[in-house]
Amino acid sequence: MFTGIVAEAGEVRRVEDSDGGRRLTIAADKALSDVEHGASISVNGACLTVERFDNRTFEVFLAEETLAKTYLDEVVEGDTVNLERALRADARLDGHFVQGHVDTTTEVVDVRQVGEDWEYEFAIPEGYGQYIVNKGSVALDGISLTVAEKGEDTFTVAIIPTTRDVTNLSEKEPGDLIHLEVDVLAKYAEQLLAE
Structure with a gap:
Protein backbone atom coordinates (compact mmCIF):
# COMPACT_ATOMS: atom_id res chain seq x y z
CA MET A 1 0.00 0.00 0.00
CA PHE A 2 1.20 3.49 -0.89
CA THR A 3 -0.03 7.06 -0.51
CA GLY A 4 0.83 8.52 -3.91
CA ILE A 5 3.27 11.01 -2.37
CA VAL A 6 6.32 10.50 -4.57
CA ALA A 7 9.60 10.57 -2.62
CA GLU A 8 11.80 11.24 -5.61
CA ALA A 9 12.33 10.73 -9.31
CA GLY A 10 14.88 7.99 -9.98
CA GLU A 11 16.78 7.20 -13.17
CA VAL A 12 16.64 3.92 -15.07
CA ARG A 13 20.28 2.82 -15.36
CA ARG A 14 19.93 -0.60 -17.00
CA VAL A 15 17.22 -2.55 -18.83
CA GLU A 16 17.53 -6.30 -19.43
CA ASP A 17 14.86 -8.16 -21.41
CA SER A 18 14.36 -11.92 -21.24
CA ASP A 19 11.72 -14.46 -22.26
CA GLY A 20 10.12 -14.29 -18.81
CA GLY A 21 9.96 -10.52 -18.41
CA ARG A 22 12.17 -7.51 -17.91
CA ARG A 23 14.68 -6.42 -15.27
CA LEU A 24 15.27 -2.75 -14.38
CA THR A 25 18.12 -1.24 -12.41
CA ILE A 26 17.14 2.15 -11.02
CA ALA A 27 19.30 4.81 -9.35
CA ALA A 28 17.74 6.36 -6.27
CA ASP A 29 18.53 8.17 -3.05
CA LYS A 30 15.54 8.55 -0.68
CA ALA A 31 13.89 5.34 -1.86
CA LEU A 32 16.96 3.38 -0.74
CA SER A 33 16.93 4.55 2.88
CA ASP A 34 16.57 1.43 5.09
CA VAL A 35 15.69 -0.69 2.04
CA GLU A 36 15.80 -4.48 2.38
CA HIS A 37 15.62 -7.43 0.02
CA GLY A 38 11.94 -8.01 -0.78
CA ALA A 39 10.87 -4.43 0.00
CA SER A 40 8.09 -2.90 -2.09
CA ILE A 41 8.78 0.23 -4.11
CA SER A 42 6.27 1.95 -6.35
CA VAL A 43 7.87 2.62 -9.73
CA ASN A 44 5.62 4.94 -11.76
CA GLY A 45 2.73 3.60 -9.74
CA ALA A 46 3.49 -0.12 -10.14
CA CYS A 47 4.30 -1.97 -6.92
CA LEU A 48 7.56 -3.83 -7.55
CA THR A 49 9.77 -5.99 -5.32
CA VAL A 50 13.43 -5.16 -4.65
CA GLU A 51 15.56 -8.16 -5.62
CA ARG A 52 19.03 -6.59 -5.32
CA PHE A 53 20.33 -3.24 -4.14
CA ASP A 54 23.42 -1.31 -3.16
CA ASN A 55 23.84 2.22 -1.80
CA ARG A 56 23.05 3.82 -5.20
CA THR A 57 20.70 1.52 -7.14
CA PHE A 58 18.06 -1.18 -6.77
CA GLU A 59 16.91 -3.91 -9.12
CA VAL A 60 13.35 -5.10 -9.83
CA PHE A 61 11.85 -7.73 -12.12
CA LEU A 62 8.74 -7.10 -14.21
CA ALA A 63 6.72 -10.22 -15.00
CA GLU A 64 4.62 -10.57 -18.15
CA GLU A 65 1.42 -9.53 -16.29
CA THR A 66 3.05 -6.26 -15.20
CA LEU A 67 4.34 -5.58 -18.70
CA ALA A 68 0.88 -6.22 -20.16
CA LYS A 69 -0.83 -3.69 -17.83
CA THR A 70 1.81 -0.95 -17.93
CA TYR A 71 4.03 0.93 -20.36
CA LEU A 72 7.16 -0.22 -18.48
CA ASP A 73 8.00 -2.36 -21.53
CA GLU A 74 8.81 0.96 -23.28
CA VAL A 75 11.09 2.37 -20.56
CA VAL A 76 14.71 2.83 -21.66
CA GLU A 77 17.98 3.67 -19.95
CA GLY A 78 18.04 7.30 -18.84
CA ASP A 79 14.26 7.56 -18.32
CA THR A 80 12.99 9.17 -15.14
CA VAL A 81 10.58 7.18 -12.94
CA ASN A 82 8.57 8.19 -9.86
CA LEU A 83 9.54 6.31 -6.69
CA GLU A 84 7.73 5.78 -3.40
CA ARG A 85 8.39 3.32 -0.58
CA ALA A 86 5.49 1.33 0.83
CA LEU A 87 3.40 2.93 3.57
CA ARG A 88 4.37 2.09 7.16
CA ALA A 89 1.47 1.43 9.54
CA ASP A 90 2.55 4.32 11.80
CA ALA A 91 3.02 6.85 8.98
CA ARG A 92 0.93 9.87 8.04
CA LEU A 93 -1.42 9.37 5.08
CA ASP A 94 -0.88 12.55 3.05
CA GLY A 95 -2.30 11.36 -0.30
CA HIS A 96 -4.87 8.58 -0.66
CA PHE A 97 -4.75 4.79 -0.52
CA VAL A 98 -2.82 3.67 -3.61
CA GLN A 99 -2.36 -0.07 -4.08
CA GLY A 100 0.35 0.05 -6.70
CA HIS A 101 -1.86 -2.10 -8.96
CA VAL A 102 -2.00 -0.17 -12.22
CA ASP A 103 -5.46 -0.47 -13.77
Missing part, protein backbone atom coordinates in the same frame (compact mmCIF):
# COMPACT_ATOMS: atom_id res chain seq x y z
CA THR A 104 -4.54 0.70 -17.25
CA THR A 105 -2.60 3.26 -19.21
CA THR A 106 -3.99 6.47 -20.61
CA GLU A 107 -2.69 9.27 -22.78
CA VAL A 108 -1.71 12.84 -22.01
CA VAL A 109 -4.04 15.02 -24.11
CA ASP A 110 -2.79 18.51 -23.19
CA VAL A 111 -0.42 20.34 -20.84
CA ARG A 112 -1.13 24.00 -20.02
CA GLN A 113 0.65 26.43 -17.74
CA VAL A 114 -1.76 28.53 -15.67
CA GLY A 115 0.18 31.22 -13.80
CA GLU A 116 2.76 29.33 -11.74
CA ASP A 117 0.71 26.12 -11.80
CA TRP A 118 -0.01 23.59 -14.53
CA GLU A 119 -3.08 21.79 -15.86
CA TYR A 120 -2.70 18.33 -17.30
CA GLU A 121 -5.50 16.79 -19.35
CA PHE A 122 -5.81 13.03 -19.82
CA ALA A 123 -8.03 10.76 -21.89
CA ILE A 124 -10.60 8.72 -19.98
CA PRO A 125 -9.90 5.09 -20.91
CA GLU A 126 -12.86 3.02 -22.04
CA GLY A 127 -14.51 1.32 -19.07
CA TYR A 128 -13.02 3.64 -16.43
CA GLY A 129 -15.22 6.74 -16.66
CA GLN A 130 -17.43 5.68 -13.75
CA TYR A 131 -14.42 5.69 -11.40
CA ILE A 132 -13.34 9.25 -12.22
CA VAL A 133 -15.34 11.97 -10.46
CA ASN A 134 -14.87 15.69 -9.88
CA LYS A 135 -12.73 16.24 -6.78
CA GLY A 136 -12.10 12.50 -6.53
CA SER A 137 -8.69 10.84 -6.25
CA VAL A 138 -6.66 9.15 -8.98
CA ALA A 139 -3.08 7.95 -9.10
CA LEU A 140 -1.19 8.90 -12.27
CA ASP A 141 2.28 7.33 -12.58
CA GLY A 142 1.94 6.75 -8.83
CA ILE A 143 1.15 10.39 -7.97
CA SER A 144 -1.92 10.99 -5.80
CA LEU A 145 -3.91 13.68 -7.60
CA THR A 146 -7.35 15.28 -7.38
CA VAL A 147 -9.57 15.43 -10.44
CA ALA A 148 -10.15 19.13 -11.10
CA GLU A 149 -12.69 18.60 -13.85
CA LYS A 150 -14.20 15.62 -15.61
CA GLY A 151 -15.43 16.01 -19.17
CA GLU A 152 -17.08 13.53 -21.49
CA ASP A 153 -13.83 11.99 -22.80
CA THR A 154 -11.09 13.65 -20.71
CA PHE A 155 -10.29 14.76 -17.18
CA THR A 156 -7.88 17.39 -15.86
CA VAL A 157 -5.73 17.70 -12.76
CA ALA A 158 -4.02 20.78 -11.38
CA ILE A 159 -0.30 20.45 -10.68
CA ILE A 160 1.62 22.73 -8.32
CA PRO A 161 5.27 23.55 -9.14
CA THR A 162 6.62 21.29 -6.35
CA THR A 163 4.79 18.22 -7.69
CA ARG A 164 5.94 18.98 -11.22
CA ASP A 165 9.55 19.41 -10.07
CA VAL A 166 9.72 16.27 -7.90
CA THR A 167 8.03 13.89 -10.36
CA ASN A 168 8.35 12.86 -14.00
CA LEU A 169 5.36 15.03 -14.97
CA SER A 170 7.76 17.75 -16.14
CA GLU A 171 8.78 15.36 -18.95
CA LYS A 172 5.25 14.37 -20.03
CA GLU A 173 3.87 15.80 -23.27
CA PRO A 174 0.68 15.28 -25.28
CA GLY A 175 0.65 11.75 -26.70
CA ASP A 176 2.74 10.26 -23.87
CA LEU A 177 1.37 7.33 -21.89
CA ILE A 178 0.80 7.44 -18.14
CA HIS A 179 -0.31 4.79 -15.66
CA LEU A 180 -3.78 5.16 -14.15
CA GLU A 181 -4.94 3.59 -10.90
CA VAL A 182 -8.46 4.59 -9.94
CA ASP A 183 -9.56 4.88 -6.32
CA VAL A 184 -9.94 1.35 -4.94
CA LEU A 185 -12.80 2.50 -2.70
CA ALA A 186 -14.88 3.24 -5.81
CA LYS A 187 -14.27 -0.29 -7.10
CA TYR A 188 -15.28 -1.85 -3.79
CA ALA A 189 -18.42 0.32 -3.63
CA GLU A 190 -19.35 -0.72 -7.17
CA GLN A 191 -18.96 -4.41 -6.35
CA LEU A 192 -20.97 -4.15 -3.12
CA LEU A 193 -23.82 -2.33 -4.86
CA ALA A 194 -23.83 -4.90 -7.68
CA GLU A 195 -24.29 -7.71 -5.17
Whole structure:
Protein backbone atom coordinates (compact mmCIF):
# COMPACT_ATOMS: atom_id res chain seq x y z
CA MET A 1 0.00 0.00 0.00
CA PHE A 2 1.20 3.49 -0.89
CA THR A 3 -0.03 7.06 -0.51
CA GLY A 4 0.83 8.52 -3.91
CA ILE A 5 3.27 11.01 -2.37
CA VAL A 6 6.32 10.50 -4.57
CA ALA A 7 9.60 10.57 -2.62
CA GLU A 8 11.80 11.24 -5.61
CA ALA A 9 12.33 10.73 -9.31
CA GLY A 10 14.88 7.99 -9.98
CA GLU A 11 16.78 7.20 -13.17
CA VAL A 12 16.64 3.92 -15.07
CA ARG A 13 20.28 2.82 -15.36
CA ARG A 14 19.93 -0.60 -17.00
CA VAL A 15 17.22 -2.55 -18.83
CA GLU A 16 17.53 -6.30 -19.43
CA ASP A 17 14.86 -8.16 -21.41
CA SER A 18 14.36 -11.92 -21.24
CA ASP A 19 11.72 -14.46 -22.26
CA GLY A 20 10.12 -14.29 -18.81
CA GLY A 21 9.96 -10.52 -18.41
CA ARG A 22 12.17 -7.51 -17.91
CA ARG A 23 14.68 -6.42 -15.27
CA LEU A 24 15.27 -2.75 -14.38
CA THR A 25 18.12 -1.24 -12.41
CA ILE A 26 17.14 2.15 -11.02
CA ALA A 27 19.30 4.81 -9.35
CA ALA A 28 17.74 6.36 -6.27
CA ASP A 29 18.53 8.17 -3.05
CA LYS A 30 15.54 8.55 -0.68
CA ALA A 31 13.89 5.34 -1.86
CA LEU A 32 16.96 3.38 -0.74
CA SER A 33 16.93 4.55 2.88
CA ASP A 34 16.57 1.43 5.09
CA VAL A 35 15.69 -0.69 2.04
CA GLU A 36 15.80 -4.48 2.38
CA HIS A 37 15.62 -7.43 0.02
CA GLY A 38 11.94 -8.01 -0.78
CA ALA A 39 10.87 -4.43 0.00
CA SER A 40 8.09 -2.90 -2.09
CA ILE A 41 8.78 0.23 -4.11
CA SER A 42 6.27 1.95 -6.35
CA VAL A 43 7.87 2.62 -9.73
CA ASN A 44 5.62 4.94 -11.76
CA GLY A 45 2.73 3.60 -9.74
CA ALA A 46 3.49 -0.12 -10.14
CA CYS A 47 4.30 -1.97 -6.92
CA LEU A 48 7.56 -3.83 -7.55
CA THR A 49 9.77 -5.99 -5.32
CA VAL A 50 13.43 -5.16 -4.65
CA GLU A 51 15.56 -8.16 -5.62
CA ARG A 52 19.03 -6.59 -5.32
CA PHE A 53 20.33 -3.24 -4.14
CA ASP A 54 23.42 -1.31 -3.16
CA ASN A 55 23.84 2.22 -1.80
CA ARG A 56 23.05 3.82 -5.20
CA THR A 57 20.70 1.52 -7.14
CA PHE A 58 18.06 -1.18 -6.77
CA GLU A 59 16.91 -3.91 -9.12
CA VAL A 60 13.35 -5.10 -9.83
CA PHE A 61 11.85 -7.73 -12.12
CA LEU A 62 8.74 -7.10 -14.21
CA ALA A 63 6.72 -10.22 -15.00
CA GLU A 64 4.62 -10.57 -18.15
CA GLU A 65 1.42 -9.53 -16.29
CA THR A 66 3.05 -6.26 -15.20
CA LEU A 67 4.34 -5.58 -18.70
CA ALA A 68 0.88 -6.22 -20.16
CA LYS A 69 -0.83 -3.69 -17.83
CA THR A 70 1.81 -0.95 -17.93
CA TYR A 71 4.03 0.93 -20.36
CA LEU A 72 7.16 -0.22 -18.48
CA ASP A 73 8.00 -2.36 -21.53
CA GLU A 74 8.81 0.96 -23.28
CA VAL A 75 11.09 2.37 -20.56
CA VAL A 76 14.71 2.83 -21.66
CA GLU A 77 17.98 3.67 -19.95
CA GLY A 78 18.04 7.30 -18.84
CA ASP A 79 14.26 7.56 -18.32
CA THR A 80 12.99 9.17 -15.14
CA VAL A 81 10.58 7.18 -12.94
CA ASN A 82 8.57 8.19 -9.86
CA LEU A 83 9.54 6.31 -6.69
CA GLU A 84 7.73 5.78 -3.40
CA ARG A 85 8.39 3.32 -0.58
CA ALA A 86 5.49 1.33 0.83
CA LEU A 87 3.40 2.93 3.57
CA ARG A 88 4.37 2.09 7.16
CA ALA A 89 1.47 1.43 9.54
CA ASP A 90 2.55 4.32 11.80
CA ALA A 91 3.02 6.85 8.98
CA ARG A 92 0.93 9.87 8.04
CA LEU A 93 -1.42 9.37 5.08
CA ASP A 94 -0.88 12.55 3.05
CA GLY A 95 -2.30 11.36 -0.30
CA HIS A 96 -4.87 8.58 -0.66
CA PHE A 97 -4.75 4.79 -0.52
CA VAL A 98 -2.82 3.67 -3.61
CA GLN A 99 -2.36 -0.07 -4.08
CA GLY A 100 0.35 0.05 -6.70
CA HIS A 101 -1.86 -2.10 -8.96
CA VAL A 102 -2.00 -0.17 -12.22
CA ASP A 103 -5.46 -0.47 -13.77
CA THR A 104 -4.54 0.70 -17.25
CA THR A 105 -2.60 3.26 -19.21
CA THR A 106 -3.99 6.47 -20.61
CA GLU A 107 -2.69 9.27 -22.78
CA VAL A 108 -1.71 12.84 -22.01
CA VAL A 109 -4.04 15.02 -24.11
CA ASP A 110 -2.79 18.51 -23.19
CA VAL A 111 -0.42 20.34 -20.84
CA ARG A 112 -1.13 24.00 -20.02
CA GLN A 113 0.65 26.43 -17.74
CA VAL A 114 -1.76 28.53 -15.67
CA GLY A 115 0.18 31.22 -13.80
CA GLU A 116 2.76 29.33 -11.74
CA ASP A 117 0.71 26.12 -11.80
CA TRP A 118 -0.01 23.59 -14.53
CA GLU A 119 -3.08 21.79 -15.86
CA TYR A 120 -2.70 18.33 -17.30
CA GLU A 121 -5.50 16.79 -19.35
CA PHE A 122 -5.81 13.03 -19.82
CA ALA A 123 -8.03 10.76 -21.89
CA ILE A 124 -10.60 8.72 -19.98
CA PRO A 125 -9.90 5.09 -20.91
CA GLU A 126 -12.86 3.02 -22.04
CA GLY A 127 -14.51 1.32 -19.07
CA TYR A 128 -13.02 3.64 -16.43
CA GLY A 129 -15.22 6.74 -16.66
CA GLN A 130 -17.43 5.68 -13.75
CA TYR A 131 -14.42 5.69 -11.40
CA ILE A 132 -13.34 9.25 -12.22
CA VAL A 133 -15.34 11.97 -10.46
CA ASN A 134 -14.87 15.69 -9.88
CA LYS A 135 -12.73 16.24 -6.78
CA GLY A 136 -12.10 12.50 -6.53
CA SER A 137 -8.69 10.84 -6.25
CA VAL A 138 -6.66 9.15 -8.98
CA ALA A 139 -3.08 7.95 -9.10
CA LEU A 140 -1.19 8.90 -12.27
CA ASP A 141 2.28 7.33 -12.58
CA GLY A 142 1.94 6.75 -8.83
CA ILE A 143 1.15 10.39 -7.97
CA SER A 144 -1.92 10.99 -5.80
CA LEU A 145 -3.91 13.68 -7.60
CA THR A 146 -7.35 15.28 -7.38
CA VAL A 147 -9.57 15.43 -10.44
CA ALA A 148 -10.15 19.13 -11.10
CA GLU A 149 -12.69 18.60 -13.85
CA LYS A 150 -14.20 15.62 -15.61
CA GLY A 151 -15.43 16.01 -19.17
CA GLU A 152 -17.08 13.53 -21.49
CA ASP A 153 -13.83 11.99 -22.80
CA THR A 154 -11.09 13.65 -20.71
CA PHE A 155 -10.29 14.76 -17.18
CA THR A 156 -7.88 17.39 -15.86
CA VAL A 157 -5.73 17.70 -12.76
CA ALA A 158 -4.02 20.78 -11.38
CA ILE A 159 -0.30 20.45 -10.68
CA ILE A 160 1.62 22.73 -8.32
CA PRO A 161 5.27 23.55 -9.14
CA THR A 162 6.62 21.29 -6.35
CA THR A 163 4.79 18.22 -7.69
CA ARG A 164 5.94 18.98 -11.22
CA ASP A 165 9.55 19.41 -10.07
CA VAL A 166 9.72 16.27 -7.90
CA THR A 167 8.03 13.89 -10.36
CA ASN A 168 8.35 12.86 -14.00
CA LEU A 169 5.36 15.03 -14.97
CA SER A 170 7.76 17.75 -16.14
CA GLU A 171 8.78 15.36 -18.95
CA LYS A 172 5.25 14.37 -20.03
CA GLU A 173 3.87 15.80 -23.27
CA PRO A 174 0.68 15.28 -25.28
CA GLY A 175 0.65 11.75 -26.70
CA ASP A 176 2.74 10.26 -23.87
CA LEU A 177 1.37 7.33 -21.89
CA ILE A 178 0.80 7.44 -18.14
CA HIS A 179 -0.31 4.79 -15.66
CA LEU A 180 -3.78 5.16 -14.15
CA GLU A 181 -4.94 3.59 -10.90
CA VAL A 182 -8.46 4.59 -9.94
CA ASP A 183 -9.56 4.88 -6.32
CA VAL A 184 -9.94 1.35 -4.94
CA LEU A 185 -12.80 2.50 -2.70
CA ALA A 186 -14.88 3.24 -5.81
CA LYS A 187 -14.27 -0.29 -7.10
CA TYR A 188 -15.28 -1.85 -3.79
CA ALA A 189 -18.42 0.32 -3.63
CA GLU A 190 -19.35 -0.72 -7.17
CA GLN A 191 -18.96 -4.41 -6.35
CA LEU A 192 -20.97 -4.15 -3.12
CA LEU A 193 -23.82 -2.33 -4.86
CA ALA A 194 -23.83 -4.90 -7.68
CA GLU A 195 -24.29 -7.71 -5.17
